[in-house]
Amino acid sequence: MSEETPEVSAETSLHIDPYERNWMRLTVVLLVVFATAVTIAGFALGFQVPSPEERVDPRTVAIGDGPFADPGLREYPDGSYDLYIVSQMFSFSPNEVTVRAGSEVTFYVTSIDVQHGFKLQNTNVNMQIVPGQVSKLTVTFDEPGTYDYICTEYCGSAHAQMYGTLTVEK
């Protein structure tokens, strides 16, 4: 007795429901859209993920002879700046900074007590400031103006008074 085994054609075995196929296509399209958005944000718009630059001891980082013992601006011959900021309840040091328009400023921010936040209004600078860590971001300021920086992490009773001002002058 020979029964014919039903032939399984390639088409039958690879059959995908059209409905499912459309969802798969949509998934691929979304992945491409997201990858494109991340690429544009990172390269064309200059978005950066704030990076933990280094580990420090919050008890000693603002004393001794490290840059945070004398926080503030360091200006370089090419016109760029490093800006060291110490956060603590309930202030930033320094809380007034002035730079020239068109200059590139690299922020180094740390905390000597609890967790704070550092947001520079009207820019995409927004970092978590964690004791024991230095958060770093680089920004170029093309537009003259006044930018307030504020603490965005509730850090105690006078949290709302924790702010400073960055002035970009011509």
Ligand SMILES: [Cu+2]
């Ligand atoms: Cu704070």
